[in-house]
Amino acid sequence: MKITREEVAHVARLAMLEISEQEIVQYTEQLNAILEYADKLKELETENVVPMAHVLPLHNVFREDEELPCLSREAALANAPAEEDGMFRVPRVIE
Amino acid sequence: MSSYETVIGLEVHVELATKSKIFCSCPTAFGKGANTQVCPVCLGFPGTLPVLNRRAVEYALKAALALNCRIPSFAKFDRKNYFYPDLPKAYQISQYDLPLAVEGYLEIGMEGKVKRIGITRVHLEEDAGKLIHSGYGDYSLADYNRTGVPLLEIVSEPDLRSPEEAKVYLEKLRSIIQYSGVSDVKMEEGSLRCDANISLRPAGSSAFGVRTEIKNMNSFKAVQRGLEYEVQRQGAALDAGRQVIQETRRWDEDRELTFPMRSKEEAHDYRYFPDPDLVPVIIDIDWVEAIRRSLPEMPDERRRRYVAELGLSEYDAAVLTASPSLADFFEAAAAACQEVKAAANWLMGDITRHLKAMGLEIRETKLTPSHLAELLKLQNEGTISGALAKTVLDEIFATGKRPGEIVSEKGLFQISDKAALGAIVDQIIAENPKSVDDYRGGKEKALGFLVGQVMRQSKGKANPELVNTLLRDRLG
Numbered sequence: 001m002k003i004t005r006e007e008v009a010h011v012a013r014l015a016m017l018e019i020s021e022q023e024i025v026q027y028t029e030q031l032n033a034i035l036e037y038a039d040k041l042k043e044l045e046t047e048n049v050v051p052m053a054h055v056l057p058l059h060n061v062f063r064e065d066e067e068l069p070c071l072s073r074e075a076a077l078a079n080a081p082a083e084e085d086g087m088f089r090v091p092r093v094i095e
Numbered sequence: 096m097s098s099y100e101t102v103i104g105l106e107v108h109v110e111l112a113t114k115s116k117i118f119c120s121c122p123t124a125f126g127k128g129a130n131t132q133v134c135p136v137c138l139g140f141p142g143t144l145p146v147l148n149r150r151a152v153e154y155a156l157k158a159a160l161a162l163n164c165r166i167p168s169f170a171k172f173d174r175k176n177y178f179y180p181d182l183p184k185a186y187q188i189s190q191y192d193l194p195l196a197v198e199g200y201l202e203i204g205m206e207g208k209v210k211r212i213g214i215t216r217v218h219l220e221e222d223a224g225k226l227i228h229s230g231y232g233d234y235s236l237a238d239y240n241r242t243g244v245p246l247l248e249i250v251s252e253p254d255l256r257s258p259e260e261a262k263v264y265l266e267k268l269r270s271i272i273q274y275s276g277v278s279d280v281k282m283e284e285g286s287l288r289c290d291a292n293i294s295l296r297p298a299g300s301s302a303f304g305v306r307t308e309i310k311n312m313n314s315f316k317a318v319q320r321g322l323e324y325e326v327q328r329q330g331a332a333l334d335a336g337r338q339v340i341q342e343t344r345r346w347d348e349d350r351e352l353t354f355p356m357r358s359k360e361e362a363h364d365y366r367y368f369p370d371p372d373l374v375p376v377i378i379d380i381d382w383v384e385a386i387r388r389s390l391p392e393m394p395d396e397r398r399r400r401y402v403a404e405l406g407l408s409e410y411d412a413a414v415l416t417a418s419p420s421l422a423d424f425f426e427a428a429a430a431a432c433q434e435v436k437a438a439a440n441w442l443m444g445d446i447t448r449h450l451k452a453m454g455l456e457i458r459e460t461k462l463t464p465s466h467l468a469e470l471l472k473l474q475n476e477g478t479i480s481g482a483l484a485k486t487v488l489d490e491i492f493a494t495g496k497r498p499g500e501i502v503s504e505k506g507l508f509q510i511s512d513k514a515a516l517g518a519i520v521d522q523i524i525a526e527n528p529k530s531v532d533d534y535r536g537g538k539e540k541a542l543g544f545l546v547g548q549v550m551r552q553s554k555g556k557a558n559p560e561l562v563n564t565l566l567r568d569r570l571g
Binding site: 011014016053054066071073087093 | 115122148151178183232236237366
């Protein structure tokens with residue numbers, strides 16, 4: 001076993017996913033199958049290969065430091081489930 | 096309290112002074128109406144793509160080089176995942192294992208000795224929005240204007256050994272960032288913020304004790320006081336045989352104490368991974384060297400030059416070079432009147448007092464270097480006394496008029512006429528027989544009192560040296 005049921009439950013909590021006991025068992029099996037498959041990579045000789053930090057073959061894509069018009073406040077808030085005083089109203093968060 | 100050594104490391108966030116945000120073209124101006132500087136990118140709308148602001152990278156590199164960092168050739172951005180509504184995407188774009196800069200340092204002066212404080216890393220990330228917690232309802236309100244403003248995180252090594260050192264480090268860091276010109280570094284506007292890690296260990300021990308992280312210290316003074324409180328609190332716990340709990344604590348400015356913040360243990364499991372929406376940044380030597388060449392003279396170099404070339408003391412040179420605007424002002428004024436020492440003394444004394452009272456930087460006032468140069472010339476030529484010069488300075492700050500103009504308008508010329516002053520001196524001698532006797536009886540201090548009375552009677556216009564001579568002649 002690569003990944004335990006506890007780890008699956010922990011990751012689900014972090015991602016704010018509600019999953020049942022049955023799903024935890026199911027996902028644990030599936031995730032382990034995936035991880036075991038990825039283990040095949042260990043068969044390769046990687047002694048002299050630099051670890052890959054990013055998958056894209058591009059680098060240094062920049063924009064210049066220029067201001068462009070923003071959304072109007074009305075447009076910005078148009079999809080908000082709730083608003084107040086020009087701000088997004090969200091469930092209370094306590095620090 | 097037993098003998099403990101304090102170990103402090105600081106995490107400082109600096110907002111970079113780019114015109115637009117780090118990954119979109121929204122403006123970064125401070126204090127605008129809520130949610131008026133937002134777009135689909137910084138609001139995290141589906142289908143949008145962030146594109147890195149070149150100037151944010153250049154500013155970050157500039158600050159990093161000013162902090163003597165090494166710039167690795169390859170850097171990338173990662174997602175730091177957490178659910179908190181100050182960020183609409185549910186992750187912050189930051190840098191995890193391959194930051195822009197590493198292994199730097201800055202030097203602080205402590206008790207006449209130079210101490211080097213290591214900088215572990217400097218990385219770029221996006222700022223979060225502002226949350227307002229409603230006093231009554233069961234909700235919070237979010238303003239995303241600050242979301243996506245480029246933020247530089249500067250992490251120090253645990254090299255600081257006292258709250259005082261932490262404050263001096265912060266002042267030096269602010270000075271260096273100001274010189275490099277990449278941020279306003281105003282703590283009151285939140286463009287410079289500081290969190291601290293602090294632990295105690297028995298004196299002589301090399302292992303680290305259990306640390307706490309202190310947040311919400313919103314001024315240089317708060318950083319020092321928050322850390323001082325924490326030294327006492329942890330020391331008392333260790334003395335009583337209790338363990339310090341590793342936790343995040345919040346500094347309460349009003350109650351002057353820290354208290355634990357309620358947070359779930361697993362909230363710190365950020366599950367970083369490379370952001371697939373952004374491509375890596377490759378920084379070649381030419382780019383690094385071009386930015387290095389664009390750095391101005393830094394505070395340490397400038398301080399050494401003031402001591403070596405202008406003959407100022409270490410202390411004066413350090414005070415004058417702390418902020419680039421003060422140092423520039425000083426050099427311009429000193430060059431215009433050739434009165435190096437006098438210019439330094441005025442800047443560190445009366446002018447600094449005015450600036451503190453007004454809460455302004457020198458370049459935000461009506462006083463210019465040529466005002467100060469002219470004022471010093473008038474004083475040096477004997478047209479006005481030191482006391483009158485202070486009156487003229489007040490007037491310059493208020494009106495911006497030329498010193499010569501103020502002197503003529505207000506008739507502030509120094510009285511150096513022997514006959515005119517002699518009359519006042521005779522009057523003061525007649526009115527103060529006791530002081531006269533004291534002086535004649537050997538009390539040198541009594542003369543100072545009499546000089547003061549003459550100055551007062553002349554409304555500060557008397558030439559103090561002449562008053563001194565006249566008094567001595569008459570009482571001798």
